[in-house]
Amino acid sequence: MWYTDGVPLFKSSKVGLWPLFLSINELPYHDRLKPENLLFAGLWYGKSKPSMSVYLEPFYESLKKLREEGISVNCEHCAKSFVVKGILLCGTCDLPAKCLMMNMAQFNGRFGCPKCKQEGVVVKTGKGHTRTFPFQENSIDGPKRSHEEFIEHGENAFTSSSSVFGVKGPSWWVNISADIINGTAIDxxxxxxxxxxxxxxxxxxxxxxxxxxxxxxxxxxxxxxxxxxxxxxxxxxxxxxxxxxxxxxxxxxxxxxxxxxxxxxxxxxxxxxxxxxxxxxxxxxxxxxxxxxxxxxxxxxxxxxxxxxxxxxxxxxxxxxxxxxxxxxxxxxxxxxxxxPLWVYSCFSFESMNGKLLKLFHGTQSPAIQIANAVSTLIKLPILEQNIDTDTHSQSAVSQLYCKLSSASDRHKITETICDGVHVIGAKHLQTIEPKYYAVVAQTLKTAPTKCLVFYRLMIKGVLFHCRAHKIASRNSYTVLFKLGGHLQTFGQVVFYTKCCFTCACKDGCNKCTHYLAVVQTISVERNILCTADAIVTPKLDNIVVGVFNNEYVAIPVTDILELCTFVDLNRKDKRVFMCLRPNKKEID
Structure with missing residues (x-):
């Protein structure tokens, strides 16, 4: 997958960068977009947008060779060699960059849509005019562009020296991309x-x-x-x-x-x-x-x-x-x-990489030389990283450069592992539990525990959960979706976590003498009050749940916690609160 966009280098100058990144789709998503795994294919530096006929020509030759001939790879683990080939499946960028890459009219121009051939209409706005794209019935099913038609329009535009349905001429991506129309994403x-x-x-x-x-x-x-x-x-x-x-x-x-x-x-x-x-x-x-x-x-x-x-x-x-x-x-x-899904080809990670790229340049003197040196070092980072001694107090310049680009490490201190992917974060405290909570714990365990250790933070599959007893005024990381009774899903707020122990002959504890529970105040879910029924199409809104607090507490195994929610309490008179679920756990701020 390719990505490119313009990045202004200085606030007081028109000088800017146009990096070109390639990501390998076969890598797992959490590894795919790490700085060390992105292919930094090229960089344009100048006061104007790149001339794509100049900028993309080297990539055309390289990617064409990669697609047709491939690269011979020797695998040390299996002692075999094989040929790896690569093909551009898709690309992502904003609309202005997309028009440049595809050699098309601007997105707000005539026939500016890269997906269809709707011309648009010019309407008056205030003191000026703008081109808009009103809804049309035929814009749903057509007239859509196709890869073959796009090639034909580019050739005709080159011959006639005028754009054809917004296509100004041939594009370098056409012959090395699987499908330039379907393969160019909407970010x-x-x-x-x-x-x-x-x-x-x-x-x-x-x-x-x-x-x-x-x-x-x-x-x-x-x-x-x-x-x-x-x-x-x-x-x-x-x-x-x-x-x-x-x-x-x-x-x-x-x-x-x-x-x-x-x-x-x-x-x-x-x-x-x-x-x-x-x-x-x-x-x-x-x-x-x-x-x-x-x-x-x-x-x-x-x-x-x-x-x-x-x-x-x-x-x-x-x-x-x-x-x-x-x-x-x-x-x-x-x-x-x-x-x-949309997050797969979102520009978030690439834009973050652009920001890290800007940190490589300092001052306004000889920016071209700074760029050349920094980019040369950047390309060598995967090799140089192996020779960096991370235990030394004074890191080398290369090590510091790598730290600016590498992903942030997990700084949460794991003090105990409950099971695979579930960990206690921070200290456990021996303290007296309020009688109403103690009764809930005893009811769940069918007997009173000998000792209860309270802890405030829990990590489940990389997601950090807090509790209400852990006072962080600006955060609510304790409203959760959880299983009740092993199958029913409901919402609530974690009051605290506890490690319950029983007297046992074993030295290190066992499944029978140690239980990790979360004491939760439950929230009753109400019917959807946000919208009225529509016979044609009605939003499901499965991600937004309306509820009311119960004066009821339950103790559940920490492994029955399913998801962390965003809690919204607007102090309404009817006491209604909102729980909002995450669409996915891949995207992070």
Whole structure:
């Protein structure tokens, strides 16, 4: 999979970088996008965007040879040699970079969509004009582009010296890519999060649109107050920032947290009903398309959701807001069908690598020489790393350079392993448990334990869980989905974890004399109150659950904890709270 994008080198200059990265799809996802496993294929440096006919020519020759001849590899473990071949299956980048790579008109130009041949229409916006892509029935099933047709359009454009359906000429990727149309992904980081999510926030809360029927600008202080109440779990690195003051500066990760966890509870009762339920179509489709696994039935459901979302958008918000990003939603289900869930080809990890790349350059003197030296060192890092003595106090310059690029290590101190993938983090404390909790523990174990050690943190398959007794004012990492009675799934908040011991003849403890439990206050799940039924298409919203606290506590084995949730309590009069599930555990902030 290829990725490229422009990275400004200095704030006071037009000088920028265009790195080209390749990732190996056969590697497991958590290894695939590590800096040490990415192939740093090339770098363009200059004051302007790269000339792709110059920039991509060396890659064409190299990748063509890799595809046809391959590389001979000697395996030390099996004492055999074999030939490895490589092929470009897909690529990901934002829309401006995609137009350059495919040698097409800009995304906001005539025939600017890389997936279909919709021309778009020019509409007036304020004092100027913009090209929009209104919803059309024929844009659902066609006229779509194909790989063969794209090649033909490029050849015709080269012959006639004028673009054909937005194609300006031949592209270097055509002959080395499996399918340049189906293999070029739609990146949801730029298109959905930085595109549609930001646009909707502006339409709802920008005073500029206060006279529009969809505006909720008069309620922006209420929305900010609700956001301020949220204490995200540890896997969300950034705390919610004010919509009124900071939404235009939100990072893509903040937009993701807003989309999946905060927006529905915060907007419930703030947006007018028709606009709120319209937005739920979008939220549900994005959640499903970011799951670890998506069934054909779920994908068909997403297609229906996004068609309805796009169809209603122009009547609710106006044709002038039917942007290229919104038009891409009609093609998103095809991309997922061809390439998998949206997180697989998201630009998040690549953008993070761009940031690390910028740390290699210091000062404004001779940037070209700095780039050459740093990139040369970067290419040699996998070999040089083997010779670095990590036990020495003074690391070499190469070691420090590697530390800037390598993935952060796990710093949580494991003090005890309960079973495979389940660990106690931090110290265990011998303390008196409140009688009501002690009775719950004794009831679960069918007898009173001899000794109870309390601990506050638990790690399950790499996910860190806290408890309410572990006071961290800014975080809530103790609201969980768990199994009750071995099969029923329900929600609750972990009060504390305990290691219960019984008198036993064995020295080190055994399964019969030691039990690890979590004492949980349960939450009763209510019916879906967020949207009304629709005979045509109704969002499932399986990721957002509404409930009410019970005055009931249960003790469960820590291995029955399934998932950490984002808890949203808006201090409502009806005492309702919201639990929001993660679409997948692959993406991290």
């Amino acid at each position: 949801y980081m730029h298109t959905v999060l930085l595109g549609i999510v930001r646009r909707l926030l502006k339409l709802w809360f920008d005073p500029k649109f206060s006279s529009e029927p969809y505006s909720a600008s008069r309620f922006v202080d209420i929305a900010d107050k609700r956001l301020a109440c949220i204490r995200p779990p540890y896997f969300i690195k950034r705390h919610p920032r004010s919509i009124k003051d900071h939404s235009q500066y939100w990072k893509a990760s903040e937009c993701r947290s807003w989309l999946f966890y905060y927006s529905v509870p915060v907007l419930f009762g703030v947006l007018q009903k028709e606009y709120f339920e319209h937005y739920l179509l979008f939220v549900d489709a994005m959640f499903i398309m970011n799951l670890d696994s998506i069934s054909p039935e779920d994908l068909l459901h997403c297609e229906e959701l996004l068609i309805k979302f796009s169809c209603l958008f122009s009547s609710l918000y106006g044709v002038s807001h039917m942007s290229a990003n919104l038009h891409q939603m009609l093609h998103l289900h095809d991309v997922v069908r061809q390439l998998g």
